[in-house]
Amino acid sequence: MQILIKGARVLDPGNMDEKKDILIDGEKIAAILDPSEALPSGALPSETKSSCAASSATVTSGAVSSGALSPRALSSGAVSEDPADIQVIDAEGLVLVPGLMDIHVHLREPGHEYKETIATGAAAAARGGFTAVCAMPNTVPVNDNAQVTAFVLEKARLAKGARVYPVGAISKGSAGTNLAEIQDMQQAGIKAVTDDGLPVADAQLMRRALEYCTGLSIPVFVHAEEISLVNGGAMNEGPAATFQGIKGIPNAAEAVMVARDILLSQLTGAHVHFCHISCKESIELIRRAKEQGIRVTCETAPHYFTLIDEDVKDYDTHFKMNPPLRSKKDREAVIQGLADGTIDAIASDHAPHSKEEKDLEFDQAAFGIVGLETSLPLSLQLVHSGVLTLAALIRKMAKNPAQILGMKNDIIPGSRADLTLIDLNETYTIDPALFVSKSRNTPFAGMAVQGRAVCTMKDGQIVFSAVKG
Amino acid sequence: MRFTKKDILDIHSLDPEEIAFILDTAMGMKEISQRPVKKVPTLRGKTIVLFFQEPSTRTKLSFEIAAKRLSADSVAIAKAGSSMAKGETLIDTVKNLESMRPDVIVMRHSSSGAAVQVARRVDCAVINAGDGIHAHPSQALLDMMSVRENKGRIEGLKLAMIGDIANSRVARSNIIGFSKMGAAVSICAPRTMIPAGITALGCTVAPSMEACVTDADVIMMLRIQKERQKDVLFPSEREYAGCFGLNKARLALAKTDVTVMHPGPMNRGVEIASDVADADCSMILDQVTNGVALRMALYYLVAGGSRYADTD
Numbered sequence: 151m152q153i154l155i156k157g158a159r160v161l162d163p164g165n166m167d168e169k170k171d172i173l174i175d176g177e178k179i180a181a182i183l184d185p186s187e188a189l190p191s192g193a194l195p196s197e198t199k200s201s202c203a204a205s206s207a208t209v210t211s212g213a214v215s216s217g218a219l220s221p222r223a224l225s226s227g228a229v230s231e232d233p234a235d236i237q238v239i240d241a242e243g244l245v246l247v248p249g250l251m252d253i254h255v256h257l258r259e260p261g262h263e264y265k266e267t268i269a270t271g272a273a274a275a276a277r278g279g280f281t282a283v284c285a286m287p288n289t290v291p292v293n294d295n296a297q298v299t300a301f302v303l304e305k306a307r308l309a310k311g312a313r314v315y316p317v318g319a320i321s322k323g324s325a326g327t328n329l330a331e332i333q334d335m336q337q338a339g340i341k342a343v344t345d346d347g348l349p350v351a352d353a354q355l356m357r358r359a360l361e362y363c364t365g366l367s368i369p370v371f372v373h374a375e376e377i378s379l380v381n382g383g384a385m386n387e388g389p390a391a392t393f394q395g396i397k398g399i400p401n402a403a404e405a406v407m408v409a410r411d412i413l414l415s416q417l418t419g420a421h422v423h424f425c426h427i428s429c430k431e432s433i434e435l436i437r438r439a440k441e442q443g444i445r446v447t448c449e450t451a452p453h454y455f456t457l458i459d460e461d462v463k464d465y466d467t468h469f470k471m472n473p474p475l476r477s478k479k480d481r482e483a484v485i486q487g488l489a490d491g492t493i494d495a496i497a498s499d500h501a502p503h504s505k506e507e508k509d510l511e512f513d514q515a516a517f518g519i520v521g522l523e524t525s526l527p528l529s530l531q532l533v534h535s536g537v538l539t540l541a542a543l544i545r546k547m548a549k550n551p552a553q554i555l556g557m558k559n560d561i562i563p564g565s566r567a568d569l570t571l572i573d574l575n576e577t578y579t580i581d582p583a584l585f586v587s588k589s590r591n592t593p594f595a596g597m598a599v600q601g602r603a604v605c606t607m608k609d610g611q612i613v614f615s616a617v618k619g
Numbered sequence: 620m621r622f623t624k625k626d627i628l629d630i631h632s633l634d635p636e637e638i639a640f641i642l643d644t645a646m647g648m649k650e651i652s653q654r655p656v657k658k659v660p661t662l663r664g665k666t667i668v669l670f671f672q673e674p675s676t677r678t679k680l681s682f683e684i685a686a687k688r689l690s691a692d693s694v695a696i697a698k699a700g701s702s703m704a705k706g707e708t709l710i711d712t713v714k715n716l717e718s719m720r721p722d723v724i725v726m727r728h729s730s731s732g733a734a735v736q737v738a739r740r741v742d743c744a745v746i747n748a749g750d751g752i753h754a755h756p757s758q759a760l761l762d763m764m765s766v767r768e769n770k771g772r773i774e775g776l777k778l779a780m781i782g783d784i785a786n787s788r789v790a791r792s793n794i795i796g797f798s799k800m801g802a803a804v805s806i807c808a809p810r811t812m813i814p815a816g817i818t819a820l821g822c823t824v825a826p827s828m829e830a831c832v833t834d835a836d837v838i839m840m841l842r843i844q845k846e847r848q849k850d851v852l853f854p855s856e857r858e859y860a861g862c863f864g865l866n867k868a869r870l871a872l873a874k875t876d877v878t879v880m881h882p883g884p885m886n887r888g889v890e891i892a893s894d895v896a897d898a899d900c901s902m903i904l905d906q907v908t909n910g911v912a913l914r915m916a917l918y919y920l921v922a923g924g925s926r927y928a929d930t931d
Contacts, residue, residue: 381850389816393631395731395753395791398815464739465732511709511730513751 151176151235153610157185158241158571162248162561163541163549172246174567177609181563241571244604247544248559249281249568251551254346254371254425254449254497255522257283257314259305260298261290266502266588268302271522272311274500274587276614278522279603281568282313283500284371284555287324288347294319294330296338303339311613312606313568315341315555317371320359324348329359336366341555344371346425349407351377356411360420369421369447369554374407374432375473384513386459386474394465396512399474405431412439415446423554424448426499428473430483437492447554449495452521452528455484457593467508467515468593471501489537494550496543498525502589520592523585527599530574534600540574571605578602622920626738626745629754630796638800641916642764648919649912651688662691662923665722669695670713671748672728677883677907678748678758682725685914691722691922709733710740717741722922726750731788744921752788758882759792761913763800765906766837769878774801779831779873780822781807781863782841782890783852785814789882790841794820807831808863811852828863835873839880840865840890856889866892870900878902 153174160170160182171183257271266274268285275283285302287293293302299316306314318335322328324345332343343363350356350372363370380403385391387398408424412435415422427433427448439446453471458478462469469475487493501518508515529547532538538546548570552559559568577600582590606614620640624633633641651659667686671679679695686693696716707715709728716724723744726734731751738745749755767773778797784790784806797804798821806817807825818824825831832838843859853859870877879891879901887893896903 387815389819392785392814392816393791393820395751395788397752465736506708509708509710511728511736512732513730 151237151610152180153237153239153567153607153612155239155241155246155569155571158244158246160246160561161541161544163545165560165562167541172561172569174607174610177566179561179563179565179567182561239571239605243573243575245540245572245574246561247570247572248548248552248561249606249608250279250526250547250570250603251282251284251559252278252280252498252500252522252525253284253342253495253551253554254451255283255285255500256288256502256518257285257302258502259289260301264588265504265507268305268314269309269311270586270588271500271502272306272309272314273614274520274522274585275312276606276608277586277603278524279526279570279572279606279614280312280522281570281606281608281613282315283522284315284317284342286344286346287317287319288345292319292324293317293335293340294322294324296331296334299335299338299340313608315339317342317344317346319343320345320350320370321355326351326355329355329362332359332362332368333366336368340368342369342371342423344373344425346371346373349373349375349377353410353414357414357418360414360418360422364418364420367556369423369556371423371425372407372411373425374404374411374427376403376406379403379406382513384470384474385462386476388459388477390459390462394462396462399472401429401431401476401480404429404473405435408432408435412436412444412446415439416442416444419445421445421447426451426454426473426497427487427493428454428484429476429480433483433487433492437487437490440492447494447550448492449497450484450488450493451497451499452525453519453593455481455488455532456528457481461593465512466593467510467512468519468591468595470512470515470517471499471519472517485532485537488532488546494546495554496525496529496546497551498522500587501591502587503591504589508591518591520585520587520589523587524580524592524594526572527580527602528594530601531599533574567607567610569607570603571607572601573604574601576600576602625921626734626747627756627917627921628735628738628745628747630756630759630792630799631754633756635799638760638763638796641760641913641920642767644920645760645764645909645913645916646768648915649909651915652908652911657688658690659688660690662686662689662918665691665918665922666720667691667693667723667725667918667922668716668721669693670716670724670726671695672698672709672726672733673749675727675748677910678727681907681910682746682748682757682914685911685918688911689915689918689923691918709737713737713741717743723918746917746921749788752786752791754792755788756792757910757914757917758789759796760917761906761910762793762839762880762882763796764913765880765902765909766797766878768909769902769905770836773797776802776836777834778802778804778837778839779807779825779835780804780839780841781828781831781865783812783843784808784817784841785812785852786844787841791820793839794822798822805831805835809853809859828869829872832865832869833872835877837878837880838865838870838873839882842882842884843886843890845886856886860889864888864890864892865895867894870895870898876900880906882906
C-alpha cells in the first residue's frame with residue numbers, strides 16, 4: 151500500500167520548507183517529489199480535484215485511475231503501477247510536518263483505566279496530531295520494572311493511535327529511596343526515567359540516578375518541586391490566591407529544585423530534562439545553565455503560556471494543576487523562554503481525571519488537566535501572534551522532543567513515515583464533548599482557536615483523519 | 620431598596636448599599652431580642668438547614684437562635700454522623716439536602732470556596748458561615764454593625780487589625796468590608812502571617828504594632844491558633860504576646876474612645892491581655908449579641924424579605 155500526500159507545504163525545520171509531494175511506501179517515506187514533476191495536476195481525476203479545499207484534506211482511496219499517473223511519474227520508480235494500491239491525500243493548503251511528539255503525558259494504564267487507557271490516550275494523541283507520546287510511569291503499579299514496561303508497550307501496540315514511549319521510574323515505586331531497575335527497563339523499551347508526579351527529594355539518590363543514567367545515555371526527566379514549600383498549596387501564591395483564600399504555592403517551590411538539579415547535572419554530566427516549567431525563576435536558571443554548557447533541556451505546557459493565576463475564578467477546579475498557573479510576569483517569561491530557545495519543547499502534561507475527582511472542593515480536587523487534544527491549537531496561537539515562526543514551533547513540538555529522547559524525526563526518504571498534516575486556518579471553539587480522551591477536565595472549553603491537525607500518520611498508517619467519508 | 624441576592628457568600632460580592640441595607644435591617648431585628656417574647660412569625664414555615672462540616676459553637680448557636688426568633692424550622696447536621704463521614708462528596712450531600720426543599724442552607728466548611736461551589740448548584744439560598752480561609756461574611760457584617768452602632772459611622776474611621784491575617788477568613792472579610800464602607804484599615808502581624816497581595820483587598824500593612832494601633836478608632840484582634848506553631852509562623856506564644864499582643868500600654872496609643880473587638884474565641888494573655896478584654900472599651904460581647912440580629916436579617920433578606928416582596 152502506498153500513500154501519496156499531494157500539494158502540501160512540507161515543513162521539516164532545518165531540512166526543507168517547500169511545496170512537495172510525499173510518497174509513502176509501507177512504513178517508510180519512499181520519495182519526496184516535486185509536485186509538477188511527479189503528478190501533473192491535469193492528470194488527476196476530476197472528483198479528487200473538485201474536493202480540494204484549503205481547509206481540509208481529502209483522502210481518496212484507490213481513486214487514481216491509471217490515466218492519472220503520467221509515465222514520467224511511473225518511470226521515477228516511486229509510484230506503484232497498480233492504482234488501487236495508491237491512496238491520494240489532497241493536502242493543498244495544508245502543512246505537512248514531522249510527526250508531533252508529546253513527551254509528557256499520563257495515560258493512566260495500568261491502574262486508573264477509568265481516567266484513561268493506553269488505547270484512548272493514544273487515540274487522543276493521534277487526534278491532537280501527535281504521532282508519539284511519552285507515557286509517565288506514575289501508574290498503579292508504577293512502571294518501575296521491565297514487566298510493566300512490556301505491558302505498556304503491548305497495549306500500545308494493540309492501540310490504533312500514537313506511538314507510546316514508556317518512561318520508567320527513577321526509584322522503586324517512585325518512593326524516592328532505592329533506584330529502580332533502569333537498565334532492565336531500558337532493554338524493555340523505556341526512553342527516559344522520571345518519578346514524575348513526585349520530586350526526588352533526596353539529593354543523594356538524585357545524584358546517583360543521574361550518574362547511573364549517564365552510562366546508559368538516557369535522559370532524566372525532572373519533576374521539580376520542593377514539597378515542603380508547597381505545604382498544602384493549591385494555586386499560585388499571590389494576590390489571586392490571597393483574595394480567594396486558597397493556599398499558595400510559591401515559584402521557589404519549583405525553582406529551588408531546578409537549581410539543585412542543574413548543579414547535579416553539572417556534577418554528573420547527566421542529561422537533565424526539566425518537565426512542565428512554569429515560572430520566571432526556573433527559566434532564568436535554565437538559561438544560565440545552558441550558557442554554561444550544562445546538559446539541561448526543558449519543556450513547558452500550553453497552559454503556562456495561555457493562562458495565568460488570575461484566570462482561576464469561582465473555584466473552578468479545571469484551572470487547578472501542578473505546577474499551578476502562575477502570574478502574568480511568569481507567563482511573559484515562559485513566552486520569552488520559548489522565543490529565545492531556553493525552552494526546548496512544548497509538552498501537554500496530559501493529566502486525565504474523572505469528573506468525580508474534579509467536582510470537589512478546590513483544595514480537595516485532583517491536580518491536572520487533559521492536553522493532548524488542545525496542545526497544538528493552543529501552541530499555534532504563538533505562531534498567529536508572532537511569538538514563534540511555524541518552523542520554530544515545529545522544532546519545539548516535533549524535532550526537539552525527538553532529540554531529547556536521542557532520536558531523529560525527519561522527513562527524508564527512507565525514514566519512517568510519522569507525519570502530521572496541519573490546517574493552519576480553520577477557526578473553531580474547543581469542545582470537550584468531541585474529545586476522544588476518556589476525560590474532559592480542561593479549562594479551555596469554549597475557547598476560540600485557529601488551526602488543528604487534520605491527519606496523523608504513524609509508520610505510514612493513518613491513525614487519525616478529520617476527513618469525512 | 621430591594622435585596623436581590625440569592626446567597627450571602629462573601630463581602631466582596633455585596634456593594635456598599637447592600638451592606639448598609641443589611642446593617643439597617645439587622646438594627647430592626649435587634650429589638651426583637653429585647654422583647655419578653657423573643658419571637659416573631661416572619662419566617663414561619665421556612666426550613667433552614669445548618670450544615671456545619673467544621674466544628675463551631677458560637678456561630679452555629681447564633682444562626683440557630685436567629686432562626687428560632689424568626690419562627691423558622693432549623694435543623695443542624697454535622698460532618699460526624701452524616702454521610703460525608705462515609706465518603707459522600709460535598710455536592711452529593713447538598714443535592715440530597717436540597718431535595719428535602721429547605722429554604723436556606725447555612726454552611727461552614729474547611730475548604731475555601733465550598734459555599735460558592737454549592738451555591739451555584741442549588742436553587743435555595745446559601746449563607747456562608749465560614750469557608751476555609753476565604754470568607755466569613757456574617758462575622759464581618761456583625762462587626763460592621765457593632766462599629767456603626769458604637770461610633771455612629773464606619774466611614775473615616777481607622778481600623779487596626781492584628782493577628783494571623785494569612786489564615787483568617789474573618790480578616791479577609793473585614794478588610795474588604797470596612798474598606799468598602801470607607802474605613803482606613805491597617806493590619807499588623809509577623810510577616811509570616813501577612814499573605815502576598817493582601818493590600819489589594821483594601822488595607823495597608825503597618826511597620827509595627829505600635830504604628831498600627833496609634834490613633835485607631837477600632838482595634839480588632841484575631842485569634843492566634845496554637846496549632847499554627849507547627850507551620851513555623853511564630854516561635855512561641857510568649858514572643859507573640861510580647862510583640863503583637865494588645866495590652867494597656869499599646870491601647871493607650873489609640874484614640875481615647877477606642878473600641879476593642881475580637882471575633883472569639885479569645886486566647887487571654889496571648890493576643891489580648893485579660894484586662895483589655897474585660898475593659899469598658901471592649902465590645903466583644905456586644906459583637907455576640909449583634910450576631911444574632913445580623914443573622915436574623917440575613918435570613919429575612921434571602922428567605923422572606925424583599926427578595927420575594929413586591930416593590931413598593
